[in-house]
Every structure is written in C-alpha cells, then in structure tokens.
Amino acid sequence: DVKVTQSSRYLVKRTGEKVFLECVQDMDHENMFWYRQDPGLGLRLIYFSYDVKMKEKGDIPEGYSVSREKKERFSLILESASTNQTSMYLCAARGGLSNEQFFGPGTRLTVL
Amino acid sequence: SQQGEEDPQALSIQEGENATMNCSYKTSINNLQWYRQNSGRGLVHLILIRSNEREKHSGRLRVTLDTSKKSSSLLITASRAADTASYFCATVGAQKLVFGQGTRLTINP
Numbered sequence: 001d002v003k004v005t006q007s008s009r010y011l012v013k014r015t016g017e018k019v020f021l022e023c024v025q026d027m028d029h030e031n032m033f034w035y036r037q038d039p040g041l042g043l044r045l046i047y048f049s050y051d052v053k054m055k056e057k058g059d060i061p062e063g064y065s066v067s068r069e070k071k072e073r074f075s076l077i078l079e080s081a082s083t084n085q086t087s088m089y090l091c092a093a094r095g096g097l098s099n100e101q102f103f104g105p106g107t108r109l110t111v112l
Numbered sequence: 113s114q115q116g117e118e119d120p121q122a123l124s125i126q127e128g129e130n131a132t133m134n135c136s137y138k139t140s141i142n143n144l145q146w147y148r149q150n151s152g153r154g155l156v157h158l159i160l161i162r163s164n165e166r167e168k169h170s171g172r173l174r175v176t177l178d179t180s181k182k183s184s185s186l187l188i189t190a191s192r193a194a195d196t197a198s199y200f201c202a203t204v205g206a207q208k209l210v211f212g213q214g215t216r217l218t219i220n221p
C-alpha cells in the first residue's frame with residue numbers, strides 16, 4: 001500500500017509566520033494533492049500536482065503556494081499565516097492509472 | 113465547488129443494525145468512490161463503483177449507483193462500534209476528486 005506521511009500531526013504558529021507543511025509518499029505516484037478540512041465545509045482542494053515541478057490551483061489557492069521539487073515530496077507553504085488558515089490539512093497521492101487516493105494522517109494547524 | 117452531497121449529515125444507530133448513507137451528485141461521472149475518516153485522521157478508501165455498475169459489494173459494505181438519479185448509497189450491514197467514523201463520497205472530475213461534506217456515523221454499543 002502507498003504510505004503517505006506528513007511532517008507534523010499538530011502545529012501551532014503565530015500570525016504572519018511562514019509555515020511549511022511537508023508531505024512524502026513512497027510509491028512513486030505522479031499525482032499529489034493538498035486539501036484543507038473544516039467543519040461544515042468538507043474537504044476543499046488547495047493545490048495539486050501532476051508531476052515534478054508542475055502545480056495546479058485547486059478551489060481555494062489564495063494564501064497558499066506549493067513546491068514539488070522531487071516526485072515523492074509535495075510541500076504546502078503558507079507565506080504569511082493568518083488565523084483563518086487554522087484547519088486540518090490533508091495530503092493525498094494517486095497513481096496515474098488509479099482513481100483511489102491515499103491520504104496522509106493530516107496536520108492540525110492552529111494559527112494564533 | 114463540491115459535487116457530492118451526503119445525506120444524512122449525521123446518523124446514530126445501535127450496534128448490529130444496518131446503516132445507510134446516501135450521496136447525490138450533479139454532473140456525469142466515470143466512477144464514484146466512498147471513503148471513511150476516523151476522528152482526527154486521514155481518509156481511507158473503501159470502495160469504487162464505476163458508472164456502468166449498479167451495485168458492488170465488499171465485505172459488509174454494499175454500494176449502489178443510480179446514474180439516472182445521480183445518486184449512490186452506502187450500506188454497512190451488522191454495524192460495529194469500530195464503524196463509528198465519517199463517510200464521504202467522491203466523484204472524479206478533471207483529474208481530481210470532489211468530496212461531499214460527509215455523513216457522521218455513530219454506532220452505539
């Protein structure tokens with residue numbers, strides 16, 4: 001099975017800080033995704049990537065950027081964290097011919 | 113934009129009973145997937161049903177798909193306490209999955 005890991009389970013940051021959320025997958029999957037999950041809003045796609053150095057905006061990219069320098073790693077960057085970015089962040093990976101997405105355990109980010 | 117919408121938003125039943133959750137979607141699909149999320153964790157893929165299939169089984173799970181009504185249902189038979197979780201349907205659109213808001217299922221011992 002694909003294993004998707006995220007760098008932190010819980011993270012507390014202050015407003016204005018630059019925040020990096022790291023995601024690593026170990027099965028050479030082409031596609032990687034970042035979602036945020038909030039009560040009553042479900043999962044919302046922030047950014048996704050088809051391949052190394054490629055990125056596409058999802059439904060809510062504002063305030064975020066991403067980096068994919070290596071196939072196995074997809075980083076989500078909050079350039080200047082704000083309190084409304086307090087959320088659960090979920091990373092996922094999917095192979096090119098597969099529809100099933102494999103999720104990481106999530107990072108619960110609190111911005112004070 | 114979210115395509116899949118689950119119903120009900122929350123469901124509480126006794127252990128041993130069957131649980132049924134419904135999902136409606138808006139546009140044509142190639143397949144529909146169901147995922148489970150335990151509290152505070154990532155999502156786990158449960159089952160995929162293709163647009164040309166009407167029913168699919170996996171253990172205690174039974175999924176139906178009605179493309180004419182743009183709806184799907186997930187049935188969990190003989191529920192267990194460990195089935196307590198949130199369940200999401202997801203449809204594939206433009207290389208990405210679109211998730212509904214989920215049904216929160218609670219199994220009471």
